[in-house]
Amino acid sequence: MADDKLRSGVVKFLKTDLGIRKINFALPSAGSVFRLWPDAYKGVGEAISTEQIRLVQKQLPAGVGAQYDPGLDTLRLRIGFDINNKRDQAFLVHECTHAFFDIKNLGQHLKSSDEAAAYLAEAILLEAGSQPPLGTEQVRQVSHPIAKTVIKGQYWISDSDFKALSAAWARSEGADPKTMFNSNGLNTLSRSARPLIELTK
Numbered sequence: 001m002a003d004d005k006l007r008s009g010v011v012k013f014l015k016t017d018l019g020i021r022k023i024n025f026a027l028p029s030a031g032s033v034f035r036l037w038p039d040a041y042k043g044v045g046e047a048i049s050t051e052q053i054r055l056v057q058k059q060l061p062a063g064v065g066a067q068y069d070p071g072l073d074t075l076r077l078r079i080g081f082d083i084n085n086k087r088d089q090a091f092l093v094h095e096c097t098h099a100f101f102d103i104k105n106l107g108q109h110l111k112s113s114d115e116a117a118a119y120l121a122e123a124i125l126l127e128a129g130s131q132p133p134l135g136t137e138q139v140r141q142v143s144h145p146i147a148k149t150v151i152k153g154q155y156w157i158s159d160s161d162f163k164a165l166s167a168a169w170a171r172s173e174g175a176d177p178k179t180m181f182n183s184n185g186l187n188t189l190s191r192s193a194r195p196l197i198e199l200t201k
Contacts, residue, residue, distance in 0.1 A: 006055070006057070006077070006081070006083065007048060007049070007055050009083040009084075010045070010048060010055065010077075010083055010092065011045040011046075011048055011049045012045075013045075013083050013089065013092070014041045014042060014044055014045030014048070014092075014096060015041070015042045015045045015046075017089070017125075018128070019089075019124070019125045019128035019129050020038050020041050020093065020125065021038045022124050022125070022127075022128040022150070022151050023036050023037065023038060023040075023041070023093070023121050023124050023125065023150075024036065024037045024038065024150070024155065025120065025124075025150045025154070025155055025156070025157055026155055026156050026157065027113070027116060027117050027120070027157040027162055028156070028157070028159055028162060029109075029110060029112075029113035029116070029162060032109065032113070034101070034113055034114075034116075034117045036097065036100070036117060036121055040100045041093070041096055041100070043100065043103060044096045044099045044100050044103065047099070047103060047186060048075065052073065052186045053073050053074070053075055053099055053186065054072070054073060054074040054075070055074075055075050055077065056074060056075070056076050056077070057076070057077050057078070057079055057081060058076055058077075058078075058079065059078070059079055060076065060078045060079075063135065064078065064091075065077070065078050065081065065087065065088050065090075065091025065092070065134075066078065066081070066088075066091040066092050066094070066095040067095060068095040068096070068098040068099050068102070070098065070099075070102040070182065070183055070184060071184070073102070073186050073187055075095060075096070075099060077092070078091075086126070086129055086131050087131075087134060089125060090122045090125050090126050090131070090134055091122075091134070093121050093122055093125045094118045094119065094121065094122040095118070097114075097117055097118040097121045097122075098114060098118055098183075101114055101117075101183045102183040102184065102185065102186065103185070103186055104183065104185075105183060105184060105185035106183040107182065107183065107184070108180050108181070108182050109180065109181060109183065110166075110177075110178070110179070110180065110181065111175070111179045111180060111181035112165075112166035112169055112170060112175075112177045112178075112179070113162075113166070114181050114183070115139070115165075115166075115169045115173075116162055116165035116166050116169060119139050119140060119143045119165065119169065120143050120146060120147060120150070120157070120165065122134065122140075122143070123140065123143035123144045123146070123147035124147040124150055124151060126144070126147070127144060127147045127148055127151055128151060137168075137172040138168040138171055138172050139165065139168040139169040139171075139172045140172075141168075142164050142165055142168040143165060143168075146161050146164075146165070
């Protein structure tokens, strides 16, 4: 488990960071719409605070700062994770995007949609802080120019930009763009038994 100091730092960041306030967009996907807005991350922070999402530290593969497991409702942070480090913050926002969609209990949907939204959220946070992409992967290179348009006020992501993000993710991961992903809601019980805040928009 992560210590209380790290947990409180993560929760505070998700609820108050100015860069997260720039994350506000709607991404059309296969007849559905994936929406993200600042309070979405406050909701994830609340779920971490009440331990409905478990926060743990463990050794992760090289170049990976964080992972979210929807089956176990668990957010894993790399050993040495520093909430004040801009790169670690971006990894966190990426994985908390997956966590938010899990909270929303979206069920089976295209993994490319989940990833397109997560990479775009990551890029918005970095661009808001004048930071470069986390890596040279094509999906990260594609996401940053789109992130700049969101920061300038664009809300709806065009179908062509969504397709570009999805295709870039598939190429970067060597994945089938039709792979499905299951966001099944939070199944673990909070130790404090506090209800999760309702997240709607």
